Amino acid sequence: MIEIKISLVKNILEANEKIAAQNSQFFAGKGVMAINMMSAPGAGKTTLIEDTIRSLKNELNIAVIEGDIQSTYDAEAISSTGAQVVQINTGGACHLDANMINETLSQLDLNPVDLLIIENVGNLVCPAEFNLGESCKVMLLSTSEGDDKPLKYPLMFHESSVLLINKIDLLPYIDCSIEKIKQESLKINPDLTIFEISCKTRQGLNDWHDWLKAEKQKKVPL
Amino acid sequence: MHELSIAQSIIEIVTQNMPKHNLTKVDTITLRIGEITQIMPDALHFGFECLSKETSLDGTKLIIETVPVKGHCKTCGQDFVFEDWPLVCPECGQTDIQIISGRELEIVEFEGS
Numbered sequence: 001m002i003e004i005k006i007s008l009v010k011n012i013l014e015a016n017e018k019i020a021a022q023n024s025q026f027f028a029g030k031g032v033m034a035i036n037m038m039s040a041p042g043a044g045k046t047t048l049i050e051d052t053i054r055s056l057k058n059e060l061n062i063a064v065i066e067g068d069i070q071s072t073y074d075a076e077a078i079s080s081t082g083a084q085v086v087q088i089n090t091g092g093a094c095h096l097d098a099n100m101i102n103e104t105l106s107q108l109d110l111n112p113v114d115l116l117i118i119e120n121v122g123n124l125v126c127p128a129e130f131n132l133g134e135s136c137k138v139m140l141l142s143t144s145e146g147d148d149k150p151l152k153y154p155l156m157f158h159e160s161s162v163l164l165i166n167k168i169d170l171l172p173y174i175d176c177s178i179e180k181i182k183q184e185s186l187k188i189n190p191d192l193t194i195f196e197i198s199c200k201t202r203q204g205l206n207d208w209h210d211w212l213k214a215e216k217q218k219k220v221p222l
Numbered sequence: 223m224h225e226l227s228i229a230q231s232i233i234e235i236v237t238q239n240m241p242k243h244n245l246t247k248v249d250t251i252t253l254r255i256g257e258i259t260q261i262m263p264d265a266l267h268f269g270f271e272c273l274s275k276e277t278s279l280d281g282t283k284l285i286i287e288t289v290p291v292k293g294h295c296k297t298c299g300q301d302f303v304f305e306d307w308p309l310v311c312p313e314c315g316q317t318d319i320q321i322i323s324g325r326e327l328e329i330v331e332f333e334g335s
Contacts, residue, residue: 005333006243012231012253012327095224125260126224129327154307155260158321187308190318 016130019098023105023133030110033220034118036132038156039140040149041122044166046074047199048140049117053081056209060114060216065104067096067121074119084108095126098133114216124153135219136161143167143176150184157188162195164208169198225261228327229269233279236332240278247278248334252285256324282334291324 011017027034039045046066053062063084066074075087086104088096101118110116118134120127128137139160141149144167150157157163163185165178178196185192193211197204236251255261263286274280294301295311296318302311309319 003249003333003335004243004245005331006239006245007331008235008239008329009331010235010329012228012235012329015231015234093224093227097227129224129260151307155258184308187310187317 013130016098019102020131020133023098023101024135025133026105027110027116027133027135028220030113031220032110032113032116033216034116034132034134036118036120036127036134036137037140038120038124038127038137038160039122039142040124040145043122043140043142043145044199045119045122045140046077048164048166048197049119050077050081051199051205052117052209052212053078053083055205056212057081059213061112062115062117063108063110063113065096065101065108065116065118067100067119069093069121084113090121094121094123095130096120096132097130101132114220115212124149124156128156128159136215138162138164140164140166141181143170143178144174147177147180147184150181150188154188157185157192160189160192162193162211165194165196167198167200168196168203169201225265226269226273228261229266229273232270232284232329233274233277235329236282237278239332240334245332245334248282248332250283250285250334251279251332252287252330254287254289254326254328254330256289256326257291258321258324259327261327282332287330289323289326292322293319294322295319 037045049064064078066085066087068074069090069092072087075085078085086107088100088104118132137160139156165181182194195204195208197208267284270284290303292301293304293309295316297316298314300311300313308317310317
């Protein structure tokens with residue numbers, strides 16, 4: 001038997017990248033801006049999405065894809081707003097990939113939709129590696145997770161366009177420095193747009209809404 | 223944990239390419255993985271071993287080459303290798319850095335008969 005060596009330089013995630021590009025084209029064709037929302041479990045993604053849908057109901061038609069390992073809790077919470085929602089249960093996988101998104105698209109009517117929020121599986125590591133076809137990655141970090149997270153999970157901060165620092169109403173009760181989070185995040189990613197918010201007190205939410213509307217206008221004009 | 227899906231993609235890519243080169247068995251697959259690509263080599267080896275069992279790649283070894291992280295400073299133009307986050311230019315101290323290598327996740331070659 002002759003041993004032969006085959007050179008192949010091939011991106012292992014190429015299959016994912018290809019489907020992500022198809023998704024992206026599909027969104028553009030429908031005039032939809034898609035955002036990939038990522039955070040650790042319990043940072044407040046679902047609450048924020050619910051609140052965003054209700055607050056912007058007269059301005060943006062929002063649909064949601066919910067990614068969770070198990071359960072339909074999040075999809076049920078979102079559907080109470082009246083928005084279109086599809087739940088993906090990854091059955092153990094720690095992230096969403098482009099193909100999972102692709103397969104759910106037939107379950108949504110994106111024609112009236114302006115903004116598609118894809119809520120990724122709660123995890124600060126793996127989701128950063130898989131593009132879904134989104135226009136931008138938005139990450140949430142809640143103050144109770146601690147101000148050391150940017151340097152502990154740098155890739156996610158590096159890949160995101162927006163950082164929402166959530167639960168700032170808890171600041172009087174915990175040892176967390178917003179300044180440290182901001183400083184270290186910006187060192188990792190100087191282009192990061194940062195909002196400090198609380199879904200409880202509604203502080204900072206207007207700025208987030210304004211950003212979403214402006215970004216939608218910029219990326220996918222009506 | 224996403225090493226499992228990476229292992230699956232490796233198996234798919236290589237088994238799809240084997241017939242083109244008339245290979246029936248593959249001894250080694252060489253990968254190039256950037257230092258800040260979030261892959262644990264042990265988890266990848268383990269995932270590959272488990273998933274390849276029922277395929278023509280049963281017994282194939284993965285060789286992983288690590289690619290160091292290189293940055294390009296957008297402020298002063300210096301290219302440099304960096305050790306740890308955050309990325310700071312050793313020349314001018316600025317942090318507006320473009321990563322030019324270290325995010326690879328590639329199959330470079332495979333060898334068999």
